[in-house]
Amino acid sequence: MSRLFKDFQLSSIEHFCLTVEKGSFTAAANMIGITPAAVSRSIARIEARLGVRLFVRSTRHLRITSFGQVYYEQCRQALNQLNDAELTIKNAQGSLHGLIRVSAPTPFTHFRLIPFLLFFQEKFPNIHIDIHSSNRNIIFSEDNFDIAIRGQEPKDSNLIARKLEDSALIVVATPNYLKNMGVPVILDDLKKHNCIEFELPSTGRKVLWHFCEKGKPIELEIKGNFTVLDDFLATNELVKNHAGLMQVYRFSVEKELKSGELIEVLKDFNGATRPFFLLYPHAKYLPLCVRLFIDNLIEYINTKDHDLFMSV
DSSP states (O other): OOOSSOHHHHHHHHHHHHHHHHSSHHHHHHHHTSOHHHHHHHHHHHHHHHTSOSEEEOSSOEEEOHHHHHHHHHHHHHHHHHHHHHHHHHHHTTOOOEEEEEEEOHHHIIIIIHHHHHHHHHHSTTEEEEEEEOSSOOOHHHHOOSEEEESSOOSOTTEEEEEEEEEEEEEEEOHHHHHHHOOOOSGGGGGGSOBOEEEOTTTOOBOOEEEEETTEEEEEOOOOSOEEESOTHHHHHHHHTTOOBEEEEGGGSHHHHHHTSSEEEOGGGOOOEEEEEEEEEOOSOOOHHHHHHHHHHHHHHTOSOHHHHHHO
C-alpha cells in the first residue's frame, strides 16, 4: 500500500493549522521553533498541491480564504484525532496528557469552576488547563478556545449549548449598611437605597435586577452611586465594604451569609435565576481531554453535595 502523505506533508499541515490559530507566520514559527520563511514555504507547498490559495497575504495582514477555512477545520480535526489516538494509549498506561482552554465569567470562574478544576486536576494531573476569566463574549474561531461558559444560549448554530444550572439571585447588604439606611421590605423601597449597578461589557447595558412576585417575574432598573464595568466580583467587594445593596448569585456569597457578614433582604421576592451554559463548537470530533472535561463538569455541577463528589 502506497503512503498517502509524506512526513513533510504532515508537518506542513501542522504548520498551516498553527498559522491559522496564531494569526501569522511569525507567531506559528515561534511556537514550532523554526523561521517564518520555513512556515511560509510549508503552506506554499500545500497550496501548490491543492491548487488553491489558503491565505490572502498583505504586508500587514494574513487572512484565511474560504477554501483555507474548510481545509483548516478538517485538518484540525484530523490532527486532534491523531493526537487522541496516542493519548488513548497513554491513558491506558495512566498518563493522559492534553491542553484545554476555557473561558468563563468571573463569578462562575471563582465559585464554580476553580473548585471543580482542583478535583479535575487530581483526577487527570497531566492535563493542562488555560483559564480565561472574563465577562467578554469570545469568538471560538478567532480566540482559539475549546470551551466557554456563558449566561445565555448562543445565536451561533455552529455551537453546542448545554445548560449547567439556573443560579439563584438574591439581594444582600452588610448589617452596618442596613442599620444606617434601613431594611428594604418592598421593591419600591429600592428607590431609597444605593443600589450597585453592573454594566455588561458585551452590550454596554446595565443589568436589570430580577424578582418574582406571586409567581410573576419582575425586572427593575435600579440606581446608585456605583457602576461596575466588566468585573462582577467587584460588586461583591463593594457590598462587603458597606457601599449599598447588590443583587448577586447566591453561590457567590454563601460563606458571608453563614458568617453574618452579609444579610439577605427582600426574601419575599426571591425566585429569579440566571442560567449558565457550557458552549463548544459543533464538530464531528472532540479531543478526548475536552470530552472528559465536559462530562466531569456537568456531573460536578449537577451534584448538590460537592464535598461528597470531591471525595469519590
